[in-house]
Amino acid sequence: MTETPAHALTFEVSGLPPLKTSPTPLLAAGGRQAVRVRALLEAACLAAQETGWMPLTSPVGLEVVLRHPPDSHTGDVTHFLGGIGDVLRDKRRGAEVPLGHLGALLDVALFHDDRQIRQISYREEDSDEVSYRVRVERL
Numbered sequence: 001m002t003e004t005p006a007h008a009l010t011f012e013v014s015g016l017p018p019l020k021t022s023p024t025p026l027l028a029a030g031g032r033q034a035v036r037v038r039a040l041l042e043a044a045c046l047a048a049q050e051t052g053w054m055p056l057t058s059p060v061g062l063e064v065v066l067r068h069p070p071d072s073h074t075g076d077v078t079h080f081l082g083g084i085g086d087v088l089r090d091k092r093r094g095a096e097v098p099l100g101h102l103g104a105l106l107d108v109a110l111f112h113d114d115r116q117i118r119q120i121s122y123r124e125e126d127s128d129e130v131s132y133r134v135r136v137e138r139l
Contacts, residue, residue, distance in 0.1 A: 008137035009044075009048065009051060009053050009137075010133065010134070010135040011043045011044060011046070011047035011133070012043065012131060012133050013040055013043040013131060013134065014039065014129075015130055015131065016066075016074055016075060016130055017036060017064070017066070017075075017132055018033040018036040018037045018080075018083035018086075018087055019033055019079040019080060019083050020082035020083040020086055021079045025096045025097045027096075027097060027099055029101040030101075033083065036083075037083075037087050038102075040084065040087050040134075041087060041102070041108045042105065043134075044088060044134070045108045048108065053110065055109040055110060056110065056138055057112055058116070058138055058139065059118040059119075059138075059139040060110075060111050060136055061117070061118065061119035061120070061121070061137045061139050062085065062117050062120050062121070062136055063120075063122075063133075063135040063137075064080065064081065064084060064132055064133070064135075065124075065125060065133040066080070066124045066125070066132045067124070067126070067127035067132065067133075068126075068127060068130045069126070069127065070126045074124075081122065084134060086114060088109065088111065088114075088136065089111055089112065090111075090112045090113065091106055093112065111136065118139055119139060
């Protein structure tokens with residue numbers, strides 16, 4: 001599901017979002033969150049390519065809807081939001097670790113800096129399958 005690139009971009013990702021918790025940097029090669037980071041980048045890349053999305057420089061809103069089985073423990077919402085923000089920003093700015101392992105996914109950015117996020121919406125929904133929806137919009 002995509003929307004007009006000038007205003008918002010919405011896409012789905014299978015699995016859980018990357019968690020920003022580990023002492024190892026989130027984007028490090030072979031890190032504990034590597035599979036989740038790659039899944040988020042691949043989904044964002046596909047949505048951005050389909051719509052011609054260009055990274056925003058203005059304030060943005062971030063909406064995340066996490067779907068999972070009832071009574072399952074998924075993780076801390078603030079760590080999910082931090083992980084998503086770090087993955088979707090321009091990763092070349094202030095990189096803490098080498099990022100060559102990301103290949104072309106290194107260039108996937110929906111906004112320049114996660115400090116641009118001025119509005120956040122998060123909710124959880126019951127589902128048999130674990131997945132999440134991300135929506136980034138220009139404010």
